[in-house]
Amino acid sequence: MNCRLCSCEHSVALDRDKKRSYYFCPECHLIFVPESEFLSYEKEKERYNFHENTTINEGYVGFLKELIPVIRNVGLKDPEILDFGSGKNAVLSSLLQLSGLKCESYDPLYDIHPGDWEKKFDIVVLCEVIEHIRDLKTELKLIKRILSNRGSVIIRTKLYPPVDQFLKWWYIQDPTHINFFSRKTVCKAAEIIQGIYEETKLPDVFIVRVQSL
Numbered sequence: 001m002n003c004r005l006c007s008c009e010h011s012v013a014l015d016r017d018k019k020r021s022y023y024f025c026p027e028c029h030l031i032f033v034p035e036s037e038f039l040s041y042e043k044e045k046e047r048y049n050f051h052e053n054t055t056i057n058e059g060y061v062g063f064l065k066e067l068i069p070v071i072r073n074v075g076l077k078d079p080e081i082l083d084f085g086s087g088k089n090a091v092l093s094s095l096l097q098l099s100g101l102k103c104e105s106y107d108p109l110y111d112i113h114p115g116d117w118e119k120k121f122d123i124v125v126l127c128e129v130i131e132h133i134r135d136l137k138t139e140l141k142l143i144k145r146i147l148s149n150r151g152s153v154i155i156r157t158k159l160y161p162p163v164d165q166f167l168k169w170w171y172i173q174d175p176t177h178i179n180f181f182s183r184k185t186v187c188k189a190a191e192i193i194q195g196i197y198e199e200t201k202l203p204d205v206f207i208v209r210v211q212s213l
């Protein structure tokens with residue numbers, strides 16, 4: 001089984017639960033659900049429609065607002081931001097705009113696109129998105145292409161627990177989650193974007209800064 005992040009050909013079956021199997025890549029440590037066990041796009045969308053990701057969901061809004069200081073700490077003046085995988089309601093964009101930041105949204109599942117694909121973004125935010133992405137390598141390359149040369153990517157995803165606790169982990173219960181990361185895996189993603197990996201005060205938020213040439 002090929003790893004969908006680093007293409008290593010030696011991924012091994014790690015475990016399975018009642019619904020799905022999980023493979024482990026010895027190279028980048030990605031744990032992933034094989035493509036043959038993905039939900040259909042219709043079922044995936046149905047599942048997202050259950051999420052109460054709206055501006056009136058206080059818990060969700062609070063969770064997103066934690067990203068504002070992270071974005072400010074990237075240290076760019078007046079950054080152009082893209083919320084990559086924004087969801088139907090594009091709540092993060094609204095919140096960032098309210099706090100005076102410029103943000104556009106992208107979510108192909110809901111036909112939401114930025115105004116201009118030729119434009120470069122200074123900050124691309126993937127807030128609880130990377131664990132859903134089917135073609136990781138292609139999407140990371142797209143992100144690299146739309147990043148400005150002072151660009152950063154902010155990745156939010158929960159890191160998986162020790163492998164013996166993996167099957168009990170709540171994060172795998174969501175059938176739309178198909179990729180699970182360790183620090184090493186986030187570093188590999190940073191390498192594909194040709195950026196430098198940085199931690200933040202939040203244990204599930206990472207910054208990848210592209211190296212300026």
Ligand SMILES: [Zn+2]
Pocket residue numbers: 003004005006007008025026027028029030
């Ligand atoms: Zn890998």
